[in-house]
Amino acid sequence: MPESPHPAPTLRRRPRILRMAVATAAATALAATAGAYATQWGPFEPDQPAVHPDAVAQAKAFLADWASGRADSAAARTTSPAQAQTTLRNFTTGLDITEPDLTAGAASAAKDGTVTLAFSAKMPVIGLGTWSYDSQIPVRRQEDGAWKIAWDMSLVHPHLSSTEKFRLQREDTGASSVTDRTGKPLAPDTSPSLKPLLAQIAQRAGAGPRGAIERVNRASGQVTATEARFGKEGAAAGQHIRSTLDSRWQAAADQALAAKAGGKDAALVALRIDNGEILAAANSPAAGFNRALSGTYAPGSTWKIVTTTGLLLDGAVKPDDIVDCPKYLTVGKQFHNVETSEFPGATFTKNFTESCNTGFISLRGKLGDGELGEVAGKYFGIGQKWNVGLPTFDGSVPAPGDQTEKAASMIGQGRVLGNPLTMASVAATAASGTFHQPTITPDTEDKTTTTALPAEVVTQLRKLMRAAVTDGTARGLAGLPGNVGAKTGTAEVSESAPNNGWVVATRGNVAVAVVVEGGITGGSSAVPVVHHLLEALPQDGA
Incomplete structure (x- = not known):
């Protein structure tokens, strides 16, 4: 799957032509003087050395x-x-x-x-x-x-x-526990991803640990400066902080990544469709960067849910319309399908279920140049500022700079960015028709403004996502109980790096999104993770 600011020109003053009726010797002397002025004492800076x-x-x-x-x-x-x-x-x-x-x-x-x-x-x-x-x-x-x-x-x-180095000084503020949505204490030993997550939640609630990076003299050990401080002064100890996490979903999410992500960097988010509450946020590796909530990835073909929404809202396409799916399509650059597949005379439904890039790109003229971003923001909340309860990246859909970028954005490439949090929310909105700001702590203020999708569009999206499971690239989820809907994605990273694998899925009141870095395809890498997760839990455990 393909992925796909110029400085203003410097204005140069035209030198004045001096017309002088003087002797050649005088003119030469004047030119030499002028040259000395320009190179040594004048206002003109010499050219900056080139950066090799x-x-x-x-x-x-x-x-x-x-x-x-x-x-x-x-x-x-x-x-x-x-x-x-x-x-x-x-x-x-x-x-x-x-x-x-x-x-x-x-x-x-x-x-x-x-x-x-x-x-x-x-x-x-x-x-x-x-x-x-x-x-x-x-x-x-x-x-x-x-x-x-x-x-x-x-x-x-x-x-x-x-003479100087650094040391970490931690301050004991007493134990503060974070509970799941039922009030059950969350124990880090049940889920590797919980340890950094709970520390973040407690810290945001003002009950987290405190500490500092100090600069010290190597010989005496005396503190000479404080480089960074962490935590809030006067933080309360011994608090019980409630989260939206579900201990069963969180543990199952970590287990699914460990069992099926093949040791690759990966992330998973599961949330409730009816209110956006996050049930699980898991990362592999568990320590370090929170890919699940703050990652910035091209979402690949999972983004076709948003593209399809825009097309359906405009009445630009119907599920049974014929949309040819050739191997290649050139729009400034050559785009192709995964494994250069092709489906001549395919319906739009077939394009969706088989994730046909060229078919979707061929419909780019049916959407305005900035329309994808407008649809993403108005109906899915993408690009607005979310108040989740932890630092998050809430998606970005810049207006395309040219037709090549527009073509790439139709299939979740180019400058379109998201992560498992944003894409789980996209799947939830498609399933319910209403955007609910994701949250990881209750009672967070929602300052987003969105519009509900028309009922007929929601019905069509549900059918398309279900068909992707029964007859398309997400067929690896077909054996699960319940009415599972899904959309896979394969996102190109660079010409030399392997593609990322994606999938979003819905079942009952839960939406899930998974990214596996270097997973090649969503069907081969991300689908098994979701299958393992949903198989381990009740049909509707939220």
């Missing part, structure tokens, strides 16, 4: 190695590999940091040829929060022509040096 792409690539590769825990590989890219490896391995010792998130910023070049890449670092501290800071990496060309990071401890953190 190889230097930037080396700095980005260093960041990638560091973030992935490959200290030896990262150190080998520096001018002092032994020192760099020791520092990178020891930097987070005792700080309880999981997977760092290192994001490259802008690059610049100095007159001596040094290229500097700015970057931002987000260091998740277990049970407390994220330590964020900015730094930069200098890269210099060596005598052999290769680019190397000019090693200095301060590039890891601006305040890290031979």
Whole structure:
């Protein structure tokens, strides 16, 4: 499945032509003087040195190695590999940091040829929060022509040096328990994803742990500064905080990821269709980044639920209309179907159930250029600010910049972004016709404004999602009891990385969404996860 800002031109002043009736020698002297003025004393800045792409690539590769825990590989890219490896391995010792998130910023070049890449670092501290800071990496060309990071401890953190390091100081605020929706205490040992989740819930409720990253003198151990603080001052201890989570669904969600995600990074969200309450939010791995609620992924063909809604609202297509599904379709670039399948003379229903990219893209002219975003926001709440009770990414559907982007957005690629939370909500809205803001703590204020879908559109969406299970790419869920509806997705990440696998499903009063990074297809990677989950629970356990 395909996935698919220019600076304003600098205005140059046209030099005035000086007409002088003077001798050639005088003109030459004047020109020389003018040249000296322009190059040495004038207001004109010389051209900035060019940023060499190889230097930037080396700095980005260093960041990638560091973030992935490959200290030896990262150190080998520096001018002092032994020192760099020791520092990178020891930097987070005792700080309880999981997977760092290192994001490259802008690059610049100095007159001596040094290229500097700015970057931002987000260091998740277990049970407390994220330590964020900015730094930069200098890269210099060596005598052999290769680019190397000019090693200095301060590039890891601006305040890290031979005399100062960091330590984590935790403050005991007493135990505060988070309960599930029935009042039953949630125990982290029953679900790996619960530990970071419960810490976040307690912290948002003002009852979480407190702590700080302190800068200390290496020799004396004396605190010289506080780099970051976590938790709220005066946080109450011993509170019982109620969540919307269901202990059965949460445990089953973690078990499903462990059993069927094949060891890949993955995430799952299950929520109630009638009110948006989150029953389970699971991540694999459990520690670190919360992919389920805050991930930013192309949703792939699960997004065709939204595209189909727009087409049905406009009366642009009916389920039995013929919409040809060729292997390829070119709109600025060549789009194709998974495994280059084709269905000549297919109905729109067939396009939906077999997830035909080319058929959906061929209908792009039936929607306005910004209409997908309007439909997503008006009916599904996508792109509005949700008040879930924890930090979340609530989806984004920018207006396409050209027809290629519009074609990609029809199939959940391009600049369309979501995550298991947003896509579980999309499935729930399609099943009920009404958007309910997802929540993980009760009594959260809903500031979204949405419109209910027409009953006839809801009926058609339900039938299409059911057909995807009985006769389409989600047929792996067909053996489950109950009226299961679903939509699979295969989302392209890049030309070199394997596709992500997706599925959304509904049964009874529950909607589920799963993404498996590098899962290739939704049918082969995400569907088994949902099957394992729904098989382990009652038909309607919400």
